[in-house]
Amino acid sequence: MIAVLAGGVGAARFLAGLVRAVGPGEEVTAVVNTGDDLELHGLHVSPDVDTVTYTLAGLVDPVNGWGIAGDSFEVLAALEQLGAPTWFRLGDRDLATHLYRTSRLRSGASLSAVTAELAARRGVRARILPMSDDPVRTRVKLAGGEEVEFQEYFVRRQHAVAVAGVRYAGALEASPAPGVLEALTSADLVVVAPSNPVLSIGPILAVPGIADLLERRRQEVVAISPIVAGRALKGPAARLLVELGSEASVVGIARALRRIAGTLVVDEADADLAPAIEAEGVACVVTATVMESVEVAARLACAVLEAGAARA
Amino acid sequence: MIAVLAGGVGAARFLAGLVRAVGPGEEVTAVVNTGDDLELHGLHVSPDVDTVTYTLAGLVDPVNGWGIAGDSFEVLAALEQLGAPTWFRLGDRDLATHLYRTSRLRSGASLSAVTAELAARRGVRARILPMSDDPVRTRVKLAGGEEVEFQEYFVRRQHAVAVAGVRYAGALEASPAPGVLEALTSADLVVVAPSNPVLSIGPILAVPGIADLLERRRQEVVAISPIVAGRALKGPAARLLVELGSEASVVGIARALRRIAGTLVVDEADADLAPAIEAEGVACVVTATVMESVEVAARLACAVLEAGAARA
Numbered sequence: 013m014i015a016v017l018a019g020g021v022g023a024a025r026f027l028a029g030l031v032r033a034v035g036p037g038e039e040v041t042a043v044v045n046t047g048d049d050l051e052l053h054g055l056h057v058s059p060d061v062d063t064v065t066y067t068l069a070g071l072v073d074p075v076n077g078w079g080i081a082g083d084s085f086e087v088l089a090a091l092e093q094l095g096a097p098t099w100f101r102l103g104d105r106d107l108a109t110h111l112y113r114t115s116r117l118r119s120g121a122s123l124s125a126v127t128a129e130l131a132a133r134r135g136v137r138a139r140i141l142p143m144s145d146d147p148v149r150t151r152v153k154l155a156g157g158e159e160v161e162f163q164e165y166f167v168r169r170q171h172a173v174a175v176a177g178v179r180y181a182g183a184l185e186a187s188p189a190p191g192v193l194e195a196l197t198s199a200d201l202v203v204v205a206p207s208n209p210v211l212s213i214g215p216i217l218a219v220p221g222i223a224d225l226l227e228r229r230r231q232e233v234v235a236i237s238p239i240v241a242g243r244a245l246k247g248p249a250a251r252l253l254v255e256l257g258s259e260a261s262v263v264g265i266a267r268a269l270r271r272i273a274g275t276l277v278v279d280e281a282d283a284d285l286a287p288a289i290e291a292e293g294v295a296c297v298v299t300a301t302v303m304e305s306v307e308v309a310a311r312l313a314c315a316v317l318e319a320g321a322a323r324a
Numbered sequence: 325m326i327a328v329l330a331g332g333v334g335a336a337r338f339l340a341g342l343v344r345a346v347g348p349g350e351e352v353t354a355v356v357n358t359g360d361d362l363e364l365h366g367l368h369v370s371p372d373v374d375t376v377t378y379t380l381a382g383l384v385d386p387v388n389g390w391g392i393a394g395d396s397f398e399v400l401a402a403l404e405q406l407g408a409p410t411w412f413r414l415g416d417r418d419l420a421t422h423l424y425r426t427s428r429l430r431s432g433a434s435l436s437a438v439t440a441e442l443a444a445r446r447g448v449r450a451r452i453l454p455m456s457d458d459p460v461r462t463r464v465k466l467a468g469g470e471e472v473e474f475q476e477y478f479v480r481r482q483h484a485v486a487v488a489g490v491r492y493a494g495a496l497e498a499s500p501a502p503g504v505l506e507a508l509t510s511a512d513l514v515v516v517a518p519s520n521p522v523l524s525i526g527p528i529l530a531v532p533g534i535a536d537l538l539e540r541r542r543q544e545v546v547a548i549s550p551i552v553a554g555r556a557l558k559g560p561a562a563r564l565l566v567e568l569g570s571e572a573s574v575v576g577i578a579r580a581l582r583r584i585a586g587t588l589v590v591d592e593a594d595a596d597l598a599p600a601i602e603a604e605g606v607a608c609v610v611t612a613t614v615m616e617s618v619e620v621a622a623r624l625a626c627a628v629l630e631a632g633a634a635r636a
Contacts, residue, residue, distance in 0.1 A: 054367060086396045090420030094445050096427070103418055108402030114366030115408070133406050258334030 014317070015199035019212025020045075020060045020078035021246055022238055022303070023205030026200040029309025030203070031068060033317065039218035040138040041195040043222075044120065045207070046123070047150035047180055047215025048162040052100055053091065056117055057178075059163075060212065061127055062109055063141055069134035079107045083090045083160070098170045124155040124189040141195065143216045146186035150215050153177040155255075164212070172247035175255045178210055180286050183218035196225050199318035204235035206250040209268040210256065217272065226272035234320050235273035236301060236312070241281040243300065261285060266292045273318050277301060277312075295323065327511035328631070330525025332357075333389035333558055334386045334550055334615070335517030336379035341621025342515070343380060344412040345629065352450040355534075357519070358435065358453075359462035359527025360474040360596040364412055365403065367422040368429055369393055371475075372524065373439055373454055374421055381446035392417045401506070411480045436501040453507065455528045458498035462527050463474045465489040469566075474523070484562035487567045490522050495530035508537050513632035516547035518559040521580040523569065529584065531566055538584035546584035546632050548613060548624070553593040557614065571596065578606045587631050589613060589624075598622065607635065 014034065016027060023042070031040055035089040047062045060264040062304035066080055073079040083103025093100045102110070109130060116126040122145040123319050131140045150162040164173060196202055207213055217223040222317045226233050234318065242260050244250040250260035258264040262278040269276065278285065279301040289296040300308060328339060335354070343352055358373045370392065378384040378392055384392040395415025404410045404470065414422070421442060428438045434457040443452045462474040467486035477483060508514055519525055529535040538545050554572050556562040562572035570576040574590040578601045581588065588606045590597065591613040601608040611627040612620060 051430070052490035053429075054430045055423070056366075084398045084416075085394070086424070087420050090417040091423060094420055094424050096420070096424050104396075105397035105402040107419075108399050108406055108408070111367070111399070111403060114404050118366045130406070155620050187439050195547070203366035211357070271357035303523075 013041060013195070013199050014201050015041045015043060015195045016203045016205050017213055017216050018042045018044045018060065018064055018205045019039050019274065020063040023060070023079070023207045023304075024072065025065060025303045025309050025311065026203075026205045026236065027138065028067050028306050029303065029311070030305060030313040030316075032310040033313035041191075041199065042138060043143055043195065043216060044193050045212045047148050047214050048211070049098075049147070049149070050161065050163045052102070052110070053096065055114045057100075057102075057110050058113065058123070058127070061140065062106070064140055064267070065127075065131050065136055067135060068136040068138055068166060071134065073268055079103050087143070088146045089230050100163060101253055108115045108142075122189070123259025124191070138192075139195070141191050142189050143192060143222070144186040144219050145189045146182065147180045148183045148186045148219065149240060150211060151179050151181050153179070166211070166247075171251075175252055177256070177322060180215045180216065180218040182183065183215065184220065186219050187230065188219050188221055193225060196222065196229075200232070202226060202229060203320075204234040204273055205267060205318055206238040206245070208238060208244070208247055208252070209265060210249070210252050211247075211282075213269070217302070223272055230272055231274040232318050232320065233273040234275040234277060234297075234323070235265070235269045236277045236316065237262045237279070237282070239265050240279040240302060260273065263288045263292065266294045270294050275323055277316055277319060325353060325507070325511050326515060327353045327355060327507045328515045328517050329519075329525055329528050330354045330372065330376055331355045331519025335372070335519045335524070336376045336384065336389070337615045337618075337621050337633065338515075338548065339376060339450065340509070340618050341615065341623070341627040342570035342628075343363050344618060344622040353503075354450060354452050355455055355504050355507065355528060356452060357455060357524045357527050359416060359530075360459070360478065360523070362412075362473065362475045364414070364422070367419075367421065367426045369412075369422050370435070370439070370454065371427065373452065374418070374453055374503060377439075377443050377446060377448055379462040380443070380448045380450055380452070383446065391415050398493075400590065408516070417473065422570040425570040433519070434501070436503070451503075451507070453503050454501050455534070456488065456498040456500045456531050457503060459495045460495045460498045460527055460531065461575050462547045463491050463493050465491070472570040473485060478559075478568050483563075489563055489568070490502045490526065492527045493514045495527065496532065498531050500531050500533055503531055505537060508534065508541075511543070513629065514541060514545045515537060515628055515632075516581060518557070518587055520550060520559055520564070522564050523560070525581070535584055542584055543586040543635050544632065545585045546609075546635070547577070547581045547587060547629050548576045548589045548628060549591070549594070551577050552591040552614060575600045575604065582606045587635055589591040589628055589631060
């Protein structure tokens, strides 16, 4: 069994490749960030869990990398007419997911139970676990001093503002969701998907028990850099690393993850930085990491599996 | 100012006629049943309040009498694919109303505040008040002994089952919404719309303070019969009156409402029953009550206003 710590779009693409790369007998378990979950129009929205689920179900919008391909926006248009905030774009079919989730949560089901139901009903074979059933909320302190909710920073302000700090509210009181520690313990290999180390992986590692466990298994943990040639493929990872005092490079990623990951997979564009990564005490594997297609993602997954096997 | 106790479709049609019949200077206040409110997919749905609002906004589906004309059902189709219960038909634009309401309620707004916002945003001039901001839930005891929620009886079982009793759960602990008692006190005339006396008007009268107030003003309260020639124009009023030990006629309506209404307006088809109504201590006015168009509804409203003026 392979366990993957996962954020949103990049992680979902990697997971799709991994599912294709491993045999049908091999299990894949995704432990997904819920730090950017939010309540919207009274509904519980889990953006990363949904992105992973939609991608593995073959439903995801291929252009955005999130949402459902070909979705309509009838409800959003009507909400706009009512003067409700519509900066978070919710499609109609996407909305059905949030309605289903919210209804089940309010009737007492856990987030992990609902996540499993939604994945099963969409025909996903991989196991998708939210990192925790308890609320953990990533909060972003802006350079101006104001602290905002994650989606306020990420979507509404389009991560175009300087960040002074990030915290994971509720993390200390949270427990890993049922199955998370078991999966991370029994996995043959733990992969840290190419997700933002601060905004996507950070919340997972902040849930008590997870980082400690991975630290003890660090030789069997392989991370994939979300930074290629000094730039993030998507989102604010590069800028955020600099703003938080590190550097926007694969070396910055190695530093951010070295406590839990013994190996870092970087793109060929960063081959020259392999010695600097090794100098951080992290083994380096160089391969093509830009997942332009599910085939490339599957090849990346194979390289990651090989890197894991080599270290074991 | 005219105050109207209102249920769903019949009341909404009457209110549209009344708004047309009174001058622009005259206020209309609807006190609307919320006993059939329900939580659906985690959302707070107020069917009667919405039917009244949509009708007065000119948005209502003219065939059903509820929902929004020309609405799409993208979300419902997606919910169906997820295996969620979809017996309660929610259109996409209708859903925006419930999302807006639920979001505002969860942020601490009262149902009456949200109802006023939704009416204002849809351009409704009449004042729409939910009977209470507190939860009152009509529960129906079926002949088999089972007690079900109102919408389970009304929509899911299509009111095609025998009823042994009806109760209004929470009514004793509920208070009239802000403005309700004031409106019923200061109104020149109180109208009981042609709504089901047990399922639509009953919950309103069960909210402490309302029935007592109307009893004291009964000479200025004019009810319109929802039963014409022994049959309900819509819904289970006729069958329910019989099942609960009364009779399916305008006389049954007079008995059900005589405590609070000094006058009953009945259709020409029931002219011969006027003496039997008067024998119940209720004045009887005969006119056309079947609201095939807003013009007929406006004429009915004029007749009701005249009846009220004659009694004052």
